[in-house]
Amino acid sequence: MTKAGRLVLIALALLCCAILPVHAGVADAPGEKLEISLITYGPGDIYWERFGHDAIELRDAASGEAVDFNYGVFNFDEKNFFFNFARGQMHYLIDAEPTTDEENFYAQAGRSVTRQKLALTPQQAAALRDFLFWNLRPENATYNYDYYVDNCTTRVRDALDRALGGVIKARLTKLPGGMTYRQQTVRLMSAQPWLMLILDLGLGPYADQPLNAWQESFLPEELQNNIRKVTIANGNDATQPLVQSETLLSPNRLATPPATPPDLRIPLGIAGLLLAALIVVSWLRTRPVYVALTNLFLLFAGVAGLLMLVLWTLTAHHSAWANTNLLLFNPLAFLLLRATWQARRHIAPSRLANGALLLQLIALLLALLMHLLPGVVQQNQPWILFALPCWLALAWTLRHIRSA
Template structure:
């Protein structure tokens, strides 16, 4: 028994010595802070929608880093061709937050930072994913205005860190806004941009969006982050600070566009055309030629965009019936009328065909399965198309 006790004591001493020999686990560094910085709109057309980025403030790093998904290179080979075809490529760039904010400070665009209350595991995972994504071989992505832009990339990265909780909170809610309404609201300060969006966006842009889909607008995403919660019910946004004041014009608010001014304008233009046909037919021919040229060119752009590009927002656009490419075939007749000559017999047939096709644009208004908000363009252009078809009756036979 004495020998057994000695052996037991010896084993205990060896075990204690082995335990003391093991190196102590290194202390775990604090998790990085994660935030979302949202920038206000600017003057350049690609700045109208605002911008955002994810901020990672690692205690072991030199300072807050901005992960910005909004970079593109205008001098890149083939950029213009890819832009026309809807195959643009943007990239994620990681840079110091102060360096990223320098441009916005210079031009007077505001910036607000929302610090998020993420678990340490979530914060570390998100920081690691962003660092990997920002590597040169991973940084580029296929850009889409509505479904894959700088704001949706921020939204999706946060949702992955939250194990899908952000999407669950936003997907079942809707404010009734659409891609068209949001685009027109933000483009309103630039009339040419407003017209381009309203004419160019087809039925794709008129479906009511969920709040998740509406996150393609940076300010909408920032608003929803304020209302989002963690799994334990606490608010997702821990604090919010203004980094830069908005010195440029603020983001426009929603605005209703009544139909009646468009209808009155369309009827007035039709009456003027009918009056000019009797009093000054050559002047009317010159004005009609300019109108047909504009309609034909716009229609050609819409048709080519549908047939040959990946701009899904342009597809199946019913404005093709109003801005009809067939109008280009009316130009020789307009030139003949301007010179006081009788146009070819096909001219009258084309006039009637253009007017009938414009009238067909009314039919889809009742097809609620795939609606398109273009009633105001019908109200403006349909009376004019019919008036021009009435101005030049079929020539009488000798």
């Protein structure tokens, strides 16, 4: 090749380099090249996966680079992690991962993956990208996690709403939600019945407040559904849907949570009646069985009440505060353990035990009256139906021991 030919090739190469995009990825892509999507992952099998998960995807249309930003990272190795978890001071982080790696992980686990492409303007897309990268800085990455009002989904929701100038919140706060925090929790945890019952027992009146669609969007599934209802200005004195397109990238291959929460009144009511009947029958026929059953119930009532009291007074778990289930199960039960233990020898309860039993029956009546009064928020009918026959059976047997 002649020298002139080589110069021509060099010139052509330099020209090609000059006209190639200078932006190599989402970090510095211009707003008009950024595609913004909400990625929603369905619930998993493990209890901490039952609520689902989501992320914001940034995709550079020029380079094809795509990154998922999610707020659901926590570190077991953090100092005092379990102590902080117990007292309601959990620290979560934002993280960024390549979209392909993230989506493949959930798809291989059998969880659904859905992409909703959103109609953000170039300015809004760039502002969202800048905010997410700012949030990734070590000094900004950590936040105090709350199950209902500040979790990995509400952070995604708030970031999108911030970029859109408050459009999402303005729309969704005007729409009613479908369920309460308690109903959503029981529904999604129904695959783990014991954990579901523990959570339902431990939730206070905060979990029964009516929600609007904005508040109920603390769940990935609800946020996915609710943003379909949001419209934004299209720049031509008209509006358009926020969701431009929706694609199911991977179908769900796991058991689907029920659409409605299970009604716990019937199973817990039946369980209470059965336990009460066993207490009475065993008192009449087999005192050792009576002692075992009553002590088991009293230990449950005392420990449950102690834990609920600790959650209310010593932790930041505000969804467990002012729990009226404390009227049904509380540490007074510990004062009756000796009385039921001595029943095997037909020893009448002490004055202390009689006083504790009287206080417990008054608390039981108060719980029943509070539930019947209008305007009561906490929905704890299942636990009233369980506790009422058990306490009445226990009181009846102790009364007969006293008169023997």
